[in-house]
Amino acid sequence: MRASDAAYDRLREEILHWRLLPGTPLSEIELAERLGVSRTPLRAALARLALEGLVDTSRGRTGVVSDVSAATITELFELREALETQAARLAARRRDPETFDALATRFAAAPELLRTAGIDAYYGLVAEFDDALDDALGNAVYRGALDGVRLHLARARRIATDNPERLVRSAEEHRLICTAIRDGDAALAASATTVHLKASLTTILDTLAVRDARPDTTKGSA
Amino acid sequence: MRASDAAYDRLREEILHWRLLPGTPLSEIELAERLGVSRTPLRAALARLALEGLVDTSRGRTGVVSDVSAATITELFELREALETQAARLAARRRDPETFDALATRFAAAPELLRTAGIDAYYGLVAEFDDALDDALGNAVYRGALDGVRLHLARARRIATDNPERLVRSAEEHRLICTAIRDGDAALAASATTVHLKASLTTILDTLAVRDARPDTTKGSA
DNA sequence: TTCGGGCCTTTTGTATACAGAACGACGGAA
DNA sequence: TTCCGTCGTTCTGTATACAAAAGGCCCGAA
Numbered sequence: 001m002r003a004s005d006a007a008y009d010r011l012r013e014e015i016l017h018w019r020l021l022p023g024t025p026l027s028e029i030e031l032a033e034r035l036g037v038s039r040t041p042l043r044a045a046l047a048r049l050a051l052e053g054l055v056d057t058s059r060g061r062t063g064v065v066s067d068v069s070a071a072t073i074t075e076l077f078e079l080r081e082a083l084e085t086q087a088a089r090l091a092a093r094r095r096d097p098e099t100f101d102a103l104a105t106r107f108a109a110a111p112e113l114l115r116t117a118g119i120d121a122y123y124g125l126v127a128e129f130d131d132a133l134d135d136a137l138g139n140a141v142y143r144g145a146l147d148g149v150r151l152h153l154a155r156a157r158r159i160a161t162d163n164p165e166r167l168v169r170s171a172e173e174h175r176l177i178c179t180a181i182r183d184g185d186a187a188l189a190a191s192a193t194t195v196h197l198k199a200s201l202t203t204i205l206d207t208l209a210v211r212d213a214r215p216d217t218t219k220g221s222a
Numbered sequence: 223m224r225a226s227d228a229a230y231d232r233l234r235e236e237i238l239h240w241r242l243l244p245g246t247p248l249s250e251i252e253l254a255e256r257l258g259v260s261r262t263p264l265r266a267a268l269a270r271l272a273l274e275g276l277v278d279t280s281r282g283r284t285g286v287v288s289d290v291s292a293a294t295i296t297e298l299f300e301l302r303e304a305l306e307t308q309a310a311r312l313a314a315r316r317r318d319p320e321t322f323d324a325l326a327t328r329f330a331a332a333p334e335l336l337r338t339a340g341i342d343a344y345y346g347l348v349a350e351f352d353d354a355l356d357d358a359l360g361n362a363v364y365r366g367a368l369d370g371v372r373l374h375l376a377r378a379r380r381i382a383t384d385n386p387e388r389l390v391r392s393a394e395e396h397r398l399i400c401t402a403i404r405d406g407d408a409a410l411a412a413s414a415t416t417v418h419l420k421a422s423l424t425t426i427l428d429t430l431a432v433r434d435a436r437p438d439t440t441k442g443s444a
Numbered sequence: 445t446t447c448g449g450g451c452c453t454t455t456t457g458t459a460t461a462c463a464g465a466a467c468g469a470c471g472g473a474a
Numbered sequence: 475t476t477c478c479g480t481c482g483t484t485c486t487g488t489a490t491a492c493a494a495a496a497g498g499c500c501c502g503a504a
Contacts, residue, residue: 224457224458225457225458226457226458259458259459260458260459260460261459261460262457262458262459262460263457263458263459266457282466282467283465283466283467
């Protein structure tokens with residue numbers, strides 16, 4: 001593997017898992033030393049992260065881990081709604097009934113999954129749903145746009161994972177989307193997606209508001 | 223200005239204007255020599271172009287100018303429709319009636335503009351429409367996604383500019399979108415956008431089909 | 445005490461040298 | 475004649491050295 005890719009993977013992972021908090025300055029020299037690569041491949045990694053929006057280079061010369069504010073998340077979800085509602089419509093038209101029927105069944109059993117296998121297992125199921133959606137679209141360009149949104153979503157989502165009741169409702173919302181796609185009901189698939197996204201956004205924003213009201217917990221923004 | 227930015231701007235401009243044709247191998251050494259920069263900033267420029275999709279690094283070790291096939295354009299327009307129809311809906315809700323009324327008037331006068339000032343002047347007007355849409359959205363994340371699509375569209379569009387009748391119809395379609403946004407009619411704005419995009423796609427694909435049927439003209443793909 | 449200017453430090457941006465890997469060409473064998 | 479292996483060339487990937495610029499700090503003056 002290339003050193004630049006290795007540096008990118010590690011930095012990306014650290015940002016997504018909130019080990020590098022928003023606002024953290026990313027010094028090339030320090031990071032190169034810490035990751036054991038020279039500045040050249042590290043610069044490539046930083047440039048890639050900057051283009052993907054995980055690193056903000058607009059303020060000052062030194063890049064910083066980009067901010068995750070309520071405003072940014074709201075904007076992200078507006079874009080996400082545009083992409084995912086249309087994706088749900090298209091998937092319902094080009095439907096693969098067996099796949100989405102199977103997914104609906106598994107989402108119906110998600111409460112048990114959450115209890116026995118934990119949160120990560122549930123997010124694995126969501127990832128499978130995303131993959132099924134991508135396959136149904138059969139559109140690499142569209143998938144690239146969705147991946148960009150999901151990248152940022154993965155970071156924002158880590159704020160709100162401490163709410164198991166929400167995940168049970170999320171599973172039910174996903175189940176509804178799956179059945180709508182299975183039945184070829186594009187309008188319902190889009191509407192159910194909207195419902196799901198609004199609820200997810202509300203949860204995240206509520207968590208953010210609580211976090212900001214209690215500054216003794218780990219805060220992302222300054 | 224940084225050498226890497228200068229190299230990026232020049233390469234981007236050459237790709238968008240079809241002076242670097244799809245499939246052209248992009249040797250770092252040769253390009254660095256031609257553009258008068260060293261390989262380090264040139265690599266950064268190539269990496270950026272690759273992430274934006276104008277350069278394809280998946281085949282072989284040497285990057286090539288990415289392909290513009292009918293399949294790719296169709297995928298691009300599917301994404302574009304998701305983004306622009308929702309953008310039109312949102313703009314209609316958060317409407318700025320004066321701006322879009324003014325734009326509607328100017329699109330109504332576009333046939334004259336095309337006759338007297340030429341095609342570039344018309345595309346300037348379209349760019350102003352895009353900016354107005356961005357302002358109405360007030361969403362930097364969404365704008366970033368739209369910019370990504372417009373980047374590729376700019377290259378595809380150069381295939382089909384030799385059709386002035388199409389541009390007159392395009393202007394009328396834009397005028398309808400503007401009036402719908404001005405009147406706050408989200409559903410009409412979205413539908414008018416769909417109409418416009420389908421017509422644009424058809425024109426481009428037809429031009430592509432003609433071009434591919436007559437291989438004596440300059441072809442992009444091998 | 446506060447504001448401004450100049451110096452210094454640190455960091456980024458660029459160039460170049462070197463190593464490793466992949467592609468192509470050439471030759472030999474079947 | 476065709477296929478396979480090997481060698482050579484050329485390219486990319488990485489490291490490091492240097493230059494330029496930006497920011498911070500201190501000192502002095504108002």
